[in-house]
Amino acid sequence: MQNILSFLTNYDLGSVISLIQATQEAAGVEILAAKSLFTANNVWMMLCIALVFIMHLGFASVEAGFTQAKNTVNILFKNTLTPVIGMVTYAAWGFALMYPGEFGGLIGFSSENWSTIWLAPGTADVSNGYAEGGYTFWTDFLYQAMFAATCATIVSGAVAERMKLGAYLTFTLFFVSIVYPIIGSWKWGGGFLDEMGFVDFAGSTLVHSVGGWGALVGIWLLGPRLGKYNNGKSKDFAGSSVPLATIGVFLLWLGWFGFNGGSVLSADPGMVSLVLVTTTLGACGGAIGGHLGGKIIMKRMDFGMVLNGVLAGLVGVTAGADIITPLEALFIGFIAGVLVVISVVSIDRYKLDDCVGAVSVHLTCGIWGTLATGIFGEGASFLTQLYGVLICGAAAVAGSFIIFKVLQLTMGLRVSEEHEIEGLDSHEHGIRGYTILVED
Template identity: 80%
Template sequence: MEKICDILTFLPTALPSIVVLQDASEAVTSGAEALLTANNIWMMLSAALVFIMHLGFASVEAGFTQAKNTVNILFKNTLTPVIGLVTYGLIGFSLMYPGDFGGVLGFSKESWDVIWLAPASADVSAGYADGGYTFWTDFLFQGMFAATCATIVSGAVAERTKLGAYLTFTLIFVSVVYPIIGSWKWGGGFLDKLGFYDFAGSTLVHSVGGWGALIGIWLVGPRIGKYENGKVKDFPGSSVPLATIGVFLLWLGWFGFNGGSVLSANPGAVSLVLVTTTLGACGGAIGGHLGGKIFMKRMDFGMVLNGILAGLVGITAGADVITPLEALIIGLVAGVLVVVSVLTLDKLKLDDPVGAVSVHLVCGIWGTLATGIFGEGKSFMSQLYGVLACGAAAAIGAFIIFYVLKLTMGLRVSKEHEVEGLDSHEHGIRGYTILVED
């Protein structure tokens, strides 16, 4: 009886403490759920921003190339993300993130089963919650990166390449070459263990795609009439305003490309990345302008536009580990480099209608090495080793694919089709229609 009285006496004082503990536990759970939701929303928004980059690529390429090939350009840029996302789901994602299989040629059967076999009601994100986003968000975000890598090649080989050959290359390159190289760093492979650092893909996305572009323009050859009698002929683009819109769409998309690579909505980290990304683009614009004045003796608007993209590519490797001032410097150097690279490629008779190799390969390499120079705690030699390893693999992989296609289905369209335009012959419609009334 005495014990019962003691318990009854204790309860009035203990109950408030119990309630407080319960409220605290609920608050912690509620806070964790709110943080997961915020992180996941930012990652999904970032995936959407990366997706809109494909419209940017399509606009830049269509604007910089001739009007007679506009539909062909848009056709390729429409199917590229389709191929990229589907093949990344079928093969690429499971190769790039091999889990317990290791980071070279492993294949995660678990991820593949989840994507294609798990019922819609299955809780497939339980292990992802600690990372701040769901399984599906991770897959979607990474798939957008894969499709971006593929579209880099499109503009470089434009106006003379068979559509079927390009689409076949894209399918193989995105599903096999890109994810295997990506697994070496982002999948926990040997480059990651060696200390190689590539925050959002100056090398793993941009220079890998750039190597594919370089091999492509080498094997497919220049456009008819581009290099004659020791002179370089300029083919006027269809629309400078369209190209400008495309560059600004890409700049906008880069906020998701780099900002989403924080892999959370951490306010400090995301804010820094967005600032360095923007200043890198600004530095690139200044560098492109100065490069045009110095090397071309004119205020070349195309070089300013490509300078912006060059700065964005250059800043992507170390956007989270450098200061705003360093970002401006990296972008400035990238802007000058893109001008020098474009002029050098023309001297070598390597025809790149949109400057894809100069923007993505050259400035991707620069940005990766610059991270070793400026990035706090980063090793230049590790960065150089990563650039060489990824470059060798991407170039060899692209060469094998393109060379086999050249021997089998062929890479170039006929001379008649190239001269008269791919739109009429391959698609039956033109990108720009002028109606003349009688």
């Protein structure tokens, strides 16, 4: 009280009023700054959503380019419906499964998230009090839905050219809506792996390895394409378009800036710029590793290995893009590029027919990237990373096997020999992806 009286004694009323106004203006500036930061964060996250979305076009282009022309429409059909199924089922229950809130660390379900989406959208938190001012509830949901759809797309290319369309779409429905969100909740939803200190910044394991395990189970149960392995030799089937595959890889590289950059979960300038640098150098290292690996192991300038090397490097740095240095990112990407070549050759020797190298890119390099984070990443433990890889792998294999096996015993997985030989486009879709018109 004495301080107040002293203040009023020494200063006239005008000074007091001026001080009050200045205080109010400062408070207003602070509120405006907070709102501006929140808007910037949310806009960046929405841009990243668009970048991750464009990755589906990248996957479609890569898969269509690397597979035979007679199956192009089938590939594009799958890659169009995969994100549709992924986002709808993620809205239906996947988001609530993956982010259950308070739960035992294994399986949970957030009725609040579910009801907000379907029953009371007006209750969604769109203030800067949500996610520490990084983004709104709706931005959160849509960004995570894009990741879910990406996971299923990995399987599409591996099982191409001989799997029934209905069986693939049914697999996608259950894989994206149940297997992926439950495994994802163990880390990103605050589950037991998160409590153990497992590190997976943007999904080398939770997205890429999980999808890669699903792809591996799929090609194992399906068997190779007709004529792929004869007399102990592997036959290469000519892809429909190398330029299209190249465009697809560059679209995926572009989308990865949103995939990793958005995983910062804000527009923090320092962290976002570091993540984009490590992401880029990881891709560059992968391209170099794929080139040299192809030259040494396959004795040729294999462009396909360079393209897969880019993707391998991106997958490799995704687990620890925020806690590794640019030099480490280059090295991790380089090793991933070499590994993808070794993996492609090794898988082929076991007569596991992966049309586009999806298992090698996403599973092999996803495992490497997760373990490399335990070696190089600040604050990460190698043993914890290894444990996370094994647990997520076991769950993904079990879930994928159950879904594929049930489909195999009911509707069947594989198309007829006639359809496979003549092409899925003509028999399942009635049109071809490439049509040459000859004038009379």
